[in-house]
Amino acid sequence: MNLSSLKLEMATAGLGMLVLMLGAFTRRDDKRFLGAISAIGLTAILAWSVCCGAVMGVGFDGMWVNDAMALFFKRLFLIATILVTVMSAGFAGKIESGVGEFFALILFACTGMMLTASVNDFVMLFVSLETVTITFYILTSYLRRQVPSLEAGVKYLILGALSSAFLVYGITFIYGATGGTSFSGLAEFLKVNGAGGLVLLGVMLVLAGLGFKVASVPFHIWVPDVYQGAPTPVTAFLAVGSKAAGFALLLRLLYGGLLPMKATWVALIAVLAALTILYGNLAAIPQKNIKRLLGYSSISHAGFLLLGVAAATAFGTGAALFYLFAYVFTNLGAFLVIVCMANATADDEIASYAGLARRSPLLAAAMTVALVSLAGVPPMAGFFAKFLIFSAVIGQQLWWLAAVGAVGVVASLYYYLGVVKAMYWQEPRQEAAIAVGLTMKVALWFVMAATLAIGVFQGPVVEWAFEAARELVK
Amino acid sequence: MIPVVLPHYLVVSAALFSLGLAGVIIRRNALVIFMSLELMLNAANLALAAFSRYNGSLHGHVLVFFIITVAAAEVAVGLAIIVALFRRRKSVNVDELTSMRL
Numbered sequence: 001m002n003l004s005s006l007k008l009e010m011a012t013a014g015l016g017m018l019v020l021m022l023g024a025f026t027r028r029d030d031k032r033f034l035g036a037i038s039a040i041g042l043t044a045i046l047a048w049s050v051c052c053g054a055v056m057g058v059g060f061d062g063m064w065v066n067d068a069m070a071l072f073f074k075r076l077f078l079i080a081t082i083l084v085t086v087m088s089a090g091f092a093g094k095i096e097s098g099v100g101e102f103f104a105l106i107l108f109a110c111t112g113m114m115l116t117a118s119v120n121d122f123v124m125l126f127v128s129l130e131t132v133t134i135t136f137y138i139l140t141s142y143l144r145r146q147v148p149s150l151e152a153g154v155k156y157l158i159l160g161a162l163s164s165a166f167l168v169y170g171i172t173f174i175y176g177a178t179g180g181t182s183f184s185g186l187a188e189f190l191k192v193n194g195a196g197g198l199v200l201l202g203v204m205l206v207l208a209g210l211g212f213k214v215a216s217v218p219f220h221i222w223v224p225d226v227y228q229g230a231p232t233p234v235t236a237f238l239a240v241g242s243k244a245a246g247f248a249l250l251l252r253l254l255y256g257g258l259l260p261m262k263a264t265w266v267a268l269i270a271v272l273a274a275l276t277i278l279y280g281n282l283a284a285i286p287q288k289n290i291k292r293l294l295g296y297s298s299i300s301h302a303g304f305l306l307l308g309v310a311a312a313t314a315f316g317t318g319a320a321l322f323y324l325f326a327y328v329f330t331n332l333g334a335f336l337v338i339v340c341m342a343n344a345t346a347d348d349e350i351a352s353y354a355g356l357a358r359r360s361p362l363l364a365a366a367m368t369v370a371l372v373s374l375a376g377v378p379p380m381a382g383f384f385a386k387f388l389i390f391s392a393v394i395g396q397q398l399w400w401l402a403a404v405g406a407v408g409v410v411a412s413l414y415y416y417l418g419v420v421k422a423m424y425w426q427e428p429r430q431e432a433a434i435a436v437g438l439t440m441k442v443a444l445w446f447v448m449a450a451t452l453a454i455g456v457f458q459g460p461v462v463e464w465a466f467e468a469a470r471e472l473v474k
Numbered sequence: 475m476i477p478v479v480l481p482h483y484l485v486v487s488a489a490l491f492s493l494g495l496a497g498v499i500i501r502r503n504a505l506v507i508f509m510s511l512e513l514m515l516n517a518a519n520l521a522l523a524a525f526s527r528y529n530g531s532l533h534g535h536v537l538v539f540f541i542i543t544v545a546a547a548e549v550a551v552g553l554a555i556i557v558a559l560f561r562r563r564k565s566v567n568v569d570e571l572t573s574m575r576l
Contacts, residue, residue, distance in 0.1 A: 123537050130544045134551055141555045150559040151571045157552050158507055158568070162498060164548075165514035168541055169491060172518045172534075176525035181533045228574050292574075 002059040005066045008049050008074055009114050015041040016107030023100015031099035035089030038103045039082050042110070046078040062182055063121035065252075069321075072468035073117035073248045076325060080240045081110040083332045083443065088233040090440045091339050095142065095231070102142060106237065109135040113245040119252050122171045122181040122206075129167070129213065132245055133160050136238060140230040152229025159222040163212035170205025173198045183256035190260035203258065207268070210253070213246030214302045217275040224283075227295030232342060235291055236335035239298045240328045247305055247324060251317060254309065255472050262312060270310040270401055276303030277408035284415045290338055291348050293415065294331070297374060300408055301327060304389055307405055311392040318462070318469035319388035325461055326373070326381035326454055333370035333447035336440065337363050344434040350419055355428025362436060364423045366444045373451045375416040376409055381454035388462070483524035490517035504556050504566040508549075515545045 018041070019034050026034060045053070049071065056066050084106060092099050112131030119125045137160065141153025175181055177199035178189040189199065211219040227235045258265055280300025287293040301323075308320030338348060340363055345352045357364040373380030376387075386409065393402045436444070454461055490513055497510025519538050526534025560566050 123533070123540060126537070127540055127544070130548075134544070134547050137548075137551045137555065141558065144558045145562070147559075147562050147573050150555065150562060151573055153555045154504055154559055154568070154571060157548075157555055158498070158504070158511070161508070161511040161548060161552070162514075164544075165491075165494070165511055165518065168515060168518040169521070171537070172487075172521045172525065175522065175534055175537070176529070179529045179531055181537060225574050 002064075005055040005057060005059045005064065005118075007053050007055065008045060009111050011045050011048070011053070012042070012078075012107060012114060013111045015045070016104045016111065019107060020100060020104035023098075023104065026100065032089045032092050034100050034103045035085050035092065038085040038107055039089075042078055042082045042085065042107075046075060046082070049075055049078070058120070062184060063124050064118050065120045066118055067468075068471040069248075069251070069468040070117040072321060072464065073244065074114045076244060076328060077110055077113040077117070077241060080237070080244070080328045080332065081106060083328075083336075083447070084233050084237045084241070086439060086443045087236060087332070087336055087339055090336075090343070090437060090443075091231065091233050093343070096145060098142075102139070105135050105139055106233075109139065109237065109241065113241050113248075116245040117248045119249060120183050120256060122174065122183070125249055125253070126164075126168065126171060129209075129245075129249065130164060132242060133164065133213075136160075136234070136242060139234040139237070140226060142231050142234065148229035149231060150229075152226045155222055156226045156230075159212070163209045163219065166205045167209025170202040170207075170209065173202030174206070175202075177202065183253065186257035187259055190258070195261045195264060203261075206253070207250075207265075210246055210250050211272065214243055214250060214305070215246075215299050216272050216302050216306060217279045217299070220276070220279070220299050220302075223299055224292050224295045227298070228289055228292040228348075232291065232335060232339045232348075235294075236332055239294065239331050239335070243298065243302060243305075244324050244328070247309075247320065250309065251320075251472060255317075266310055266312045269306055269312075270398065273303050273306035273310050274401060274404040276300065276306060277404055278303075281408040281411040281415075285411065287415070288350055289348050290350050290353065290419070293350065293419070294334060294338075297412065297416075298331070300412060301331075301374075303408065304386065304405065307393050307401060308389045310398070310401065311389075311396045312473075313392060313396065314466065314470045314473040315395060316389075316392035317473050318466035319385070319392045321465035321469055322388055322458075322462055323385040325465065326385040326451075329447050329450040329454065330370050330373040330380070330382050333366055333444070333451060334374065336444055336447060337367040337370065340434065340436050340440055340444075350422060352429065353419060354422045354426035356423040356434075359428055359430075359432065360434040360436060362441065362444060363434060366448050367423060368420050369448045369451055371416040371419055373455070375413050377413075379452070379455045381451045381458075384455050384458045480524055480528045484521055487517045487521035487524070490514070490520065502567050502569050504559070504568050507568065508552050508556065512545060512549065515541060 115128035137157050140156050143149035215223045284296035305320050308316045373382035376382045494510040494514035522534040522538050
């Protein structure tokens with residue numbers, strides 16, 4: 001039972017090693033074929049998880065849980081990684097050396113994220129989180145002759161290591177107080193002794209470490225610079241994968257170890273959510289670089305996800321899971337366009353998007369679908385996700401949170417639609433049409449279709465997300 | 475002769491952690507900042523080993539091994555990034571990392 005419940009993770013790590021090996025035997029010009037191998041391999045693992053590869057249950061002395069929520073997150077990470085590898089294949093021309101390693105690292109990061117989904121112990125939490133984070137240090141600074149990429153890497157490294165230090169120190173106090181590292185041990189301790197002293201300090205430090213991962217205010221300082229400087233596929237992966245991994249850990253911890261102090265964390269998360277939404281949306285307004293804009297927007301989306309967590313019901317958690325699912329397709333759609341644009345115009349300024357509708361109608365349409373969905377306009381996936389989150393919050397009578405969320409949505413319409421306006425109603429700087437490769441075209445159509453389809457036929461995804469949430473929030 | 479008990483270890487650990495944090499906040503050299511971060515991780519290691527000894531369980535010791543391993547991986551990656559940055563900029567002063575602005 002124990003090892004077989006790790007089948008999916010082992011397969012992903014094995015695929016990463018295979019790609020690493022093949023990279024050594026591939027000619028420099030053929031490296032994009034490694035992207036194809038990664039994407040096909042991940043699709044096979046995804047199919048395997050649906051048909052027969054998923055072994056449910058608790059393993060490794062209670063450290064490891066495979067339940068509906070774990071499986072939901074694992075599939076989410078696999079889908080996100082498939083899209084990121086396709087995007088990276090389109091981006092590979094900009095990577096000077098080590099294309100094989102680039103794909104391998106993406107697969108290793110995916111393995112780490114899949115591990116986070118099943119965590120039920122602080123040792124597992126620390127190790128899985130660091131697997132993701134350290135891999136991302138390398139990926140962020142991968143364009144090692146370009147100063148912005150290196151700068152982003154150093155900033156992510158210093159702030160990431162700082163948050164790991166807080167996390168570890170917090171785990172130390174929890175261990176000191178409870179005498180163990182399991183979530184269930186912490187829950188029992190809190191039930192008997194209440195929250196206070198050492199253990200409360202420990203819990204707050206751990207939550208600070210996780211707040212860094214999900215990019216919630218006040219642990220968001222790294223986001224704009226790292227998002228702007230990192231290679232675009234890595235930014236996309238940070239925005240959807242790393243953030244979702246943070247939420248997987250947060251939900252596991254809140255409903256596993258911290259359930260007895262629910263009243264405390266609901267208040268804490270509610271305040272953080274409100275601050276995050278306001279900061280992310282207001283700071284995004286004056287941005288001129290599209291990646292930086294999406295960085296601030298990703299802070300605001302972390303806020304909306306925290307709203308669902310703050311509702312602290314099965315409905316709220318299900319809404320947050322649905323939101324993450326919609327966010328993967330929506331956000332990766334926007335980043336696919338950014339990769340195509342950066343190949344053509346060599347910068348990420350919003351000004352370069354002026355008149356894009358005339359230069360490439362497909363790119364302009366894909367960007368519009370993505371931005372409109374991020375803003376939460378019907379009938380896109382993002383609209384239904386926000387609708388679920390707001391119903392969950394209002395269902396808990398948290399009117400002030402709903403009001404803050406509404407302010408955030410209105411502010412976000414302004415900056416998202418500003419980009420749409422530039423693409424359709426401004427004169428282009430150059431008239432030359434932008435060529436888009438076949439793979440990227442297929443990916444763009446797929447993501448657009450998925451964003452629309454999830455918005456219109458929400459039923460199956462909602463059902464799936466809520467089933468996962470119900471099992472977590474008993 | 476005062477016997478060394480758990481609180482002594484915790485005080486030393488807290489002092490190490492605070493020194494590390496102060497270093498991260500005050501110093502401007504990326505290498506020194508990185509060193510201070512490692513100090514913070516080792517503060518946690520010291521406290522874990524002490525707790526493990528006084529709790530009478532081995533979980534803490536095991537976690538210490540994981541932290542040492544992860545810290546080693548972090549150092550390998552971190553120093554490589556800082557060296558690459560030094561090659562480009564001829565400086566590792568974090569105040570000069572300002573190529574990205576609004």
